[in-house]
Amino acid sequence: MVSNPVYKTHANRIKDGRGQGRGADYIPFIQANDNKVASEGWLTRTPGWHSNRIHHTLSKYEYQYLLVQDWADKVIDIREQYPLPIEETQRIAKKLNIIHANLKGQDVVQTSDFMLTVPKGENGTMEEARTFKPTNNLTKRTLELFEIERRYYQEIGIQWKVVFDVGRPINFIKNIDWLHDAKRPDVRPGMDSEMVNIIAEPIFKLLKKNDQKKC
Template sequence: MKNVITNKSHLNRLKDGRGQGRGENYKPFIQANDNKVASQGWLTRTLGWKTNRIHHTLSKFEYQYLLVQEWADRVLDIREQYPLTPIELTQEIALKMNIAHPHLNGEHVIMTTDFMLTILDHQGQMQEVSRTFKPTNKLTKRTLELFEIERRYFQEIGLSWKVVFDIGRPIGLIKNIDWLYDAKHTDVRPGIDKEMIELIAEPIFISIQNLGTTLSISKACLKTDHKIGLEPGTSMFIVKHMLANKRWTTDMNQTIRESAPLKIEI
């Protein structure tokens, strides 16, 4: 494509390794601290359960989708803000469609997809799938044009691509994952380590079970702290930790409220 300039900052991101790597070594092409990042006021940096790196999400919906993917057992790796490279491919697609390629101040920019996921399919084989999230109230003619470039790009390279809309989100599950998310690892709670958890988890579980189904989980945890001689808040942290690691279970589709009873099972 002649006489087309690619945005220099985007080229520099590629040189810096953005959009490359996997797992802990992946660097999102767009990051929350980039200048002039378009967002809906929900720029978040979240430590990933699966990758042990900071994930950069640019909207509330992206953050919620990230939580669900962290919870899903079949999802092995999450790469957000994934670049569609080489740019020449999206330029060629836009040219064939006779539409404008994404640009900034007359310079072409590298397109991104919200999430590139590595998953296990139902046959136990690893595959890469791409997912883009979009609220239905943000759909415009231009959005659909960009979606078509994205769809054709992934068709060209042989990967599954879908748009995920905000309708039908599992709100209860999302709220619950958000509630327990920070308790996944023990190092966020002073005085708690794996050995300590093995010692106190069972007594905490038994105590909460014995307090009945009418006491709120917050009161049950406080009473358990007092009964066992733990620092206030410890039992609640253990409940969240055991649920986050799926060692204890509850109905995750029903919104957990600390002011209400919580049925947990081993």
């Protein structure tokens, strides 16, 4: 198996810390610069609000889902391109008599699009795994791989759900997309804290003046 270049790549990613860590220290298993062909040509590197790091998404739908979760107050951490232990998914696939995720006959690491950390109770937290899939991409093979993923999370007690593209709040997503970068001036060309301080006061005065006119 180690002679397969894809398997070697995946093994090296694990050794390099991919899929490990939390918050700013987390390293996605798959990154936008890994020469992966993303759906519709979408490969994005987005500064995160919760994690204070760059998020790597591989499709338009992943990017939109990231924006919504980054906006949500209840979300504590977001880990994208989250890898499942290949020994466990291989075991589950064998048990279910399902062919494991593979490339040219060699098993490869399965990933979940997102692992979210959310509050639980007064002071605790819990994990929620999410996989995004457009409905027009659903096939029998996709469902087989989903079942491996579902069984894995069921065994370790983590909630897992598939998120579909139907019913997305498009206008809400567009608004978040427009506002998202504005939270961190350091990622906007030509914008810094000094510039923000210069323009903030007159903008607030104008907004207050307009608000008073409505009263």
